[in-house]
Amino acid sequence: MASDEVCGKLSTEFFEGADGVRCQSVEPNSRCAFQRRREGSAHDGDCYSLKVHWGLEDGKIGLIEEFKASQDQLAIHASREAVQSWCPPPGTLFKLNFDAAVFMDTESSGFGVVIRNNMGEVMAALSTKGPPVANSKEAEILACRKALEFAVEAGFQDVVVEGDNGTVMNGLTTVKPVNSWLGNIYEDARCLAMRFWSVSASCIRRSANGVAHSLARFARQLSEDYVWLEEQPTPAIEALYADSFATA
Known part of the structure; x- marks a missing residue:
């Protein structure tokens, strides 16, 4: 009885052995490392070694199950890394x-x-109905402008701005003109941002923006602005609880 060590993705086929026993034929690919993705970049993962046994007593070894288990572990690890939690601002911001x-x-x-x-x-907090839009990018920059306007009117001076659309956040922070049909809206948002004593902006994942997302969805049933001052907005209670649990 012989045994071999193989590493990498496997392809299998079944055949009838000389004694009528169903056996597995395994062929490793040329690569010897799994790839996993973290924060948008590829990294070499652990190299899993799978032992293949040949012989009558080992004909039913769970090779496929072992391979699937290693793939599941990588998938779970990647999904955990993709989750981002909301974080409180520093100091008096x-x-x-x-x-x-x-x-x-x-x-x-x-x-x-x-x-x-x-x-x-x-x-x-604010939930409000917006106009018809051509796409999600237009909706996001309009929401950004509305958020900045709301914060200015409410009297806040030192803010950290967070949104989950990378294009909008880049357009808000760049000093270059935005050469698109949405350029005027970006300029409005930048002018509003200049009215704060201090302001910074960053792009976050949707998982860290749950409260604002809940309030945006709640606006479907509104005909006028709905504002909460120093109280928890009921439509976003679950998202607020998730954020407080994550930062506890």
Whole structure:
């Protein structure tokens, strides 16, 4: 009886052995390392060694199950890395999160805004219906402008702005003109941002923007602005609880 060590993705086929026993033939690929993705970059993962036994007593070894288990472990690891939690702002700053939702059936959009302090307490929140939009990018930059306008009018001076659309956040922070049909909206947002004493902006994952997302979805049923001041917005209670649990 012989045994071999193989590493990499496997292809198998069944054949009848000389004694009528169903056996497995295994062929390793040329590569000897799994690849896994972390934060948008590829990294070499662990090299899994799978032992193949030949012989009557080992004909039913769970080779495929072992390979699938190794793939599942990699998938679980990658999914955990993709989850990002909301974090409170440092010191005396306030964190401004916004999001947009597009309602194709009613030809409208919705904007959600929440401002929290370094304790995670809601200082102000907004849910409002928006106009018809051509796509999600238009909805997101309109939501960004609305969020900045809301924060200025509410009297906040030092804010950290967070959204989950990379294109919008890059357009907000760059000093170059945005050469698109949305350029005027970006300019409006930049002008509003200049009215704060201090402001910074960053792009986050959707998983860290749950409260604003809930408020944007809630706007579907509204006909006018809905504002909460120093109280938890009911439509986003579950998302607020998730954020507080993650940062506890």
